[in-house]
Amino acid sequence: MLYRLFAGALILAATLTVAPASAFDESKYPDFQGQWKRKVGTVNSWDETRRPGLPQDPPLTAEYRKRWEASMADQAAGGQGNDSRVTCISNGMPRMMTILRQLEIFIRPEIILIVFENNLPRRIYTDGRDFTAKDNIPSYNGYSIGKWIDENGDGKYDVLEVETHNFKGPRNYEPSGLPLHDDNESIIRERMYLDKSNPDTLVNEITTIDSALTKPWKVVKNYRREKNAEWYEDLCTENNNHVMIGKENYFMSADGYLMPAKKGQQPPDLRYFSTTGN
Amino acid sequence: MAFTKRSIVALALLVTFGLPVLDATAHDESKYPDWSGQWRRPRGLATQWDQDKKAGLAQEAPLKPEYQKMLEWSMADQAAGGQGLDTRYTCITNGMPRMMAVIQPIEFVILPNITYVHFEAFMPRRIYTDGRDFPKDAEPSFAGYSIGKWSDTDGDGRFDTLEVETRNFKGPRTVEFTGIPLHEDNQTIVKETLSLDKSNPDLMHNLITIIDNAFTRPWTVDKRYRRDRNVMWFEDNCTENNHHVVIGKENYFVNHEGYLMPARKNQAPPDLRFFTDAPK
Numbered sequence: 133m134l135y136r137l138f139a140g141a142l143i144l145a146a147t148l149t150v151a152p153a154s155a156f157d158e159s160k161y162p163d164f165q166g167q168w169k170r171k172v173g174t175v176n177s178w179d180e181t182r183r184p185g186l187p188q189d190p191p192l193t194a195e196y197r198k199r200w201e202a203s204m205a206d207q208a209a210g211g212q213g214n215d216s217r218v219t220c221i222s223n224g225m226p227r228m229m230t231i232l233r234q235l236e237i238f239i240r241p242e243i244i245l246i247v248f249e250n251n252l253p254r255r256i257y258t259d260g261r262d263f264t265a266k267d268n269i270p271s272y273n274g275y276s277i278g279k280w281i282d283e284n285g286d287g288k289y290d291v292l293e294v295e296t297h298n299f300k301g302p303r304n305y306e307p308s309g310l311p312l313h314d315d316n317e318s319i320i321r322e323r324m325y326l327d328k329s330n331p332d333t334l335v336n337e338i339t340t341i342d343s344a345l346t347k348p349w350k351v352v353k354n355y356r357r358e359k360n361a362e363w364y365e366d367l368c369t370e371n372n373n374h375v376m377i378g379k380e381n382y383f384m385s386a387d388g389y390l391m392p393a394k395k396g397q398q399p400p401d402l403r404y405f406s407t408t409g410n
Numbered sequence: 411m412a413f414t415k416r417s418i419v420a421l422a423l424l425v426t427f428g429l430p431v432l433d434a435t436a437h438d439e440s441k442y443p444d445w446s447g448q449w450r451r452p453r454g455l456a457t458q459w460d461q462d463k464k465a466g467l468a469q470e471a472p473l474k475p476e477y478q479k480m481l482e483w484s485m486a487d488q489a490a491g492g493q494g495l496d497t498r499y500t501c502i503t504n505g506m507p508r509m510m511a512v513i514q515p516i517e518f519v520i521l522p523n524i525t526y527v528h529f530e531a532f533m534p535r536r537i538y539t540d541g542r543d544f545p546k547d548a549e550p551s552f553a554g555y556s557i558g559k560w561s562d563t564d565g566d567g568r569f570d571t572l573e574v575e576t577r578n579f580k581g582p583r584t585v586e587f588t589g590i591p592l593h594e595d596n597q598t599i600v601k602e603t604l605s606l607d608k609s610n611p612d613l614m615h616n617l618i619t620i621i622d623n624a625f626t627r628p629w630t631v632d633k634r635y636r637r638d639r640n641v642m643w644f645e646d647n648c649t650e651n652n653h654h655v656v657i658g659k660e661n662y663f664v665n666h667e668g669y670l671m672p673a674r675k676n677q678a679p680p681d682l683r684f685f686t687d688a689p690k
Binding site: 156158219220221222238240245247248249250252253255266267269271272273300363364365366367368369370375376377378379384385387388389390391392396397398399400401402403404405406 | 439501521526533536552553641644656658659672679685
């Protein structure tokens with residue numbers, strides 16, 4: 133009798149414990165909470181172990197290497213080269229994962245949200261969907277599907293693998309204008325996990341497969357956790373003194389006058405104005 | 411016999427009392443309302459502030475005479491091809507409270523300490539529900555600093571209402587596209603009460619009260635959002651196809667061929683004094 137009583141209690145207790153089916157058990161997931169910033173001492177180069185520009189030594193095809201060199205030459209002359217961030221457009225993937233500012237990661241069972249201070253958020257779906265999902269429309273961030281892995285078998289996920297497809301462009305990796313292919317067929321693979329020896333370091337191994345590359349390009353980003361988090365509303369257009377007219381980038385002076393952004397630059401064509409400028 | 415009476419008792423006690431304690435990090439979503447999905451404006455409505463009235467003067471915003479004149483000027487400027495007081499054409503965020511007019515769909519992400527409101531075209535709102543107070547040294551922002559409090563108004567053990575207060579703004583901000591202005595002192599206080607309609611769980615009410623020095627009294631509207639469960643998210647990068655160009659205080663237009671054009675009749679071209687090859 134006593135056995136039956138306690139066996140019944142056991143079943144009831146187990147049922148009650150399991151009952152809140154909608155409870156999200158955070159203990160199954162790694163602690164990615166807080167604010168993540170670039171590693172101290174790194175700039176916003178793509179491979180954070182190297183300086184931006186030529187030291188990156190990317191495996192670009194000859195055609196795209198020429199484009200990149202033209203971008204850097206234009207920047208040296210005062211232009212923006214391939215770097216479209218001057219227009220306040222999103223950096224898109226993979227460049228946004230350099231963390232220009234800081235980011236925050238929210239984990240829910242079906243989705244992970246990466247929230248930036250100056251780019252629209254990334255949605256990484258972990259609900260088992262595939263890339264045939266009907267809402268998979270091209271974007272600068274791409275469409276991301278993630279998978280949690282318990283690599284050490286301790287019953288807790290420790291690695292997030294993400295694959296991102298379906299892009300818009302143009303996109304580039306870093307301010308030097310290191311280009312991705314115009315076909316926008318890039319595939320970005322990420323592996324994110326906490327450093328085993330330092331849980332305040334989040335490692336992101338990013339591999340880019342792109343038609344502008346001769347082989348997949350893997351870099352390892354290390355993000356540091358800032359526990360004393362402070363968020364800032366970084367609105368790119370708020371104080372953007374760059375003015376794009378057609379394909380020309382100009383600059384606006386502090387007193388509101390249009391200025392050349394590079395030496396010898398022609399002014400904009402004013403053919404549509406009935407009165408001329410001063 | 412693998413289990414003795416004592417071990418079964420111990421196991422039952424452990425399962426009953428031990429595991430829920432061990433599981434302290436679980437976020438019990440059943441305590442919160444189901445606000446999942448995508449929330450949109452009711453069908454047939456534009457982005458006017460009070461959804462029950464037409465935009466502009468018909469809103470009957472309780473503006474002080476000085477700010478009523480500003481609204482009238484803004485609408486007159488817009489009628490002449492200008493943008494009036496509406497700054498959205500520069501791709502700056504609408505900020506609070508206007509962003510809650512829900513131009514494009516929004517999403518709520520509810521976590522124990524914070525509720526996020528995600529937009530397609532703006533950076534997210536953070537509504538802190540961790541019991542904090544308004545910080546004294548926070549940087550002002552267009553979205554403001556939001557503190558929320560969940561309440562269980564019908565006593566069924568589940569939160570159903572989120573009350574939010576938002577302060578600490580930057581400006582200029584407007585209440586709607588016609589340019590209904592908020593005061594330049596940016597001392598606005600926005601109070602929101604968000605809850606699902608009792609007879610229709612796919613309808614959300616957001617009772618928004620604006621307290622602002624441009625107003626003669628607090629202004630409350632009942633915003634309704636309809637749930638779309640057939641979720642489709644779109645990346646709305648405002649600057650991607652923005653043909654407006656602001657030079658100084660003038661708004662111009664860039665046509666599809668890349669030529670600068672006047673945005674209104676007889677608009678003077680920009681002053682090109684800094685160009686050596688400028689037309690004379």
